[in-house]
Amino acid sequence: MGAETLSEFTHRRLNALGIRPRKGLGQNFLIDQKIIDRIIEAADLKESETVVEVGPGIGALTRSLVQTGAKVKAFEIDEILADSLPEALGNPANLEVIKKNILECDIAGYLAETPYKVVANLPYYITSPIIRLFLENAKKPTEMVIMVQHEVAQTIMAKPGDMSLLALGVQMYGNVSLVTKVSHGCFYPAPKVDSAVIKIVPYEKEVLSSGDSAKFFVLARAGFSMARKQILNPLSHSLDMPKDDIRPILEAAKIDPTRRAETLSIDEWLELFSHFKGVLK
Numbered sequence: 196m197g198a199e200t201l202s203e204f205t206h207r208r209l210n211a212l213g214i215r216p217r218k219g220l221g222q223n224f225l226i227d228q229k230i231i232d233r234i235i236e237a238a239d240l241k242e243s244e245t246v247v248e249v250g251p252g253i254g255a256l257t258r259s260l261v262q263t264g265a266k267v268k269a270f271e272i273d274e275i276l277a278d279s280l281p282e283a284l285g286n287p288a289n290l291e292v293i294k295k296n297i298l299e300c301d302i303a304g305y306l307a308e309t310p311y312k313v314v315a316n317l318p319y320y321i322t323s324p325i326i327r328l329f330l331e332n333a334k335k336p337t338e339m340v341i342m343v344q345h346e347v348a349q350t351i352m353a354k355p356g357d358m359s360l361l362a363l364g365v366q367m368y369g370n371v372s373l374v375t376k377v378s379h380g381c382f383y384p385a386p387k388v389d390s391a392v393i394k395i396v397p398y399e400k401e402v403l404s405s406g407d408s409a410k411f412f413v414l415a416r417a418g419f420s421m422a423r424k425q426i427l428n429p430l431s432h433s434l435d436m437p438k439d440d441i442r443p444i445l446e447a448a449k450i451d452p453t454r455r456a457e458t459l460s461i462d463e464w465l466e467l468f469s470h471f472k473g474v475l476k
């Protein structure tokens with residue numbers, strides 16, 4: 196690329212392909228190499244490793260992923276971008292572009308025997324489903340370094356007092372940390388809001404079995420079904436159980452029935468689940 200900036204590269208590629216960024220596909224391309232360098236540093240990829248990129252787009256991040264020597268499997272839904280990517284990056288031997296909607300992919304099938312990391316500037320309209328796809332998968336990544344909206348990063352990293360179903364859904368599976376905040380000016384086109392890169396490291400040992408996990412989230416969804424209400428009410432309403440049956444369960448789990456779902460810690464949810472497990476369908 197010589198002295199060409201990332202912004203110039205992006206515009207040159209878009210012009211050559213005769214296309215514009217597709218808003219509906221969450222196409223906000225990274226045009227700041229410093230942010231890409233931070234992502235690469237956080238992912239700490241080795242040549243022997245496999246990395247999954249969701250939405251390589253024009254290939255700004257992909258190019259740096261390829262340079263680490265790791266095996267890159269990039270899933271891109273946009274046919275024009277997917278078809279043109281290998282050539283645009285000089286047909287690297289360690290790049291495989293898979294022209295598919297990531298949400299319709301059997302990840303385990305694509306990654307059979309290999310441990311893998313996920314590194315991506317996510318399409319924001321499907322941030323949660325993509326995170327769930329990987330964290331709830333039988334074949335989980337060893338690490339995820341992902342760009343999300345700053346507000347979503349804060350939601351995911353929330354502490355008791357501000358917990359949500361999304362925070363619980365991520366923190367139940369792994370440790371989350373902030374890599375860096377990213378200004379909206381680092382993208383083309385610039386989105387309205389700032390972003391953040393976060394790192395999720397899934398626990399080596401699962402907290403719950405997959406069967407229990409499904410039941411656990413029936414309970415959690417019920418708990419969060421009425422924003423800011425005392426937990427007794429949403430549990431009773433959503434689980435279709437009389438309050439008088441729920442009170443003793445909360446008491447056994449040492450959870451005051453007047454507390455809100457947002458205030459419970461992961462350990463408290465797990466304790467509550469251990470007392471509810473038998474009664475959940």
Ligand code: SAM
Pocket residue numbers: 220221222223224225226249250251252253254255256257270271272273276295296297298315316317318319321
């Ligand atoms: N990685 C590039 C970058 O950082 O500049 C592009 C990131 S852009 C935020 C998101 C990318 O995800 C776009 O290229 C978009 O076409 C792609 N995408 C959107 N929905 C997708 C889906 N369901 N499956 C795979 N890729 C998708």
